[in-house]
Amino acid sequence: MAIPDGTMYHDGHLSAGTVERQYEVLTEVASADIPFGAGVSLVxxxxxxxTKAPIYGVAAKRGYLDVDHFYEDDIEKDKWHPGEVLGVLTDGTINVPVSEDVDRGELATV
Structure with missing residues (x-):
């Protein structure tokens, strides 16, 4: 049975997959592993x-722990798995992981 805990995947205010303010989240079924905060397409x-534009939305994080045990790195390795129903933010503000800095005036991609 899942243990509900909205702060389980929270490494502070800006954790990947955290939905902020007004938003629209739709539910979709994953056909492959999808990390929290990743851009999502429908196939x-x-x-x-x-892997490229257009992006349908951004994967929200899980609100519960999905393991039968608990190790320190479980949270960092967790993601949505094939067949699971996940929330996909299609309108609103969400935190996502970044791999490099973007300077003012430069275009950024997720």
Whole structure:
């Protein structure tokens, strides 16, 4: 049975997949592993991690622990798995992981 805990995947205010303010989240079924905060595309009606534009939305984080045990790195390794129903933010503000800095005036991609 899942243990509900909204702060379980929280490394502070800006944790990946945290939805902020007004938003619209739709539910989709994952057809592959999808990390929290990753861009999502729909392929054959199911969600996959986006590899190029257009992006359908951004994967929200899990609100519960999905393991039968608990190790320190479980939270960092967790993601949505094939067949799971996940929330996909299609309108609003969400935190996402970044891999490099962007200077003022430069275009950024997720």
């Amino acid at each position: 054959n009606g199911q969600a996959v991690t986006a």
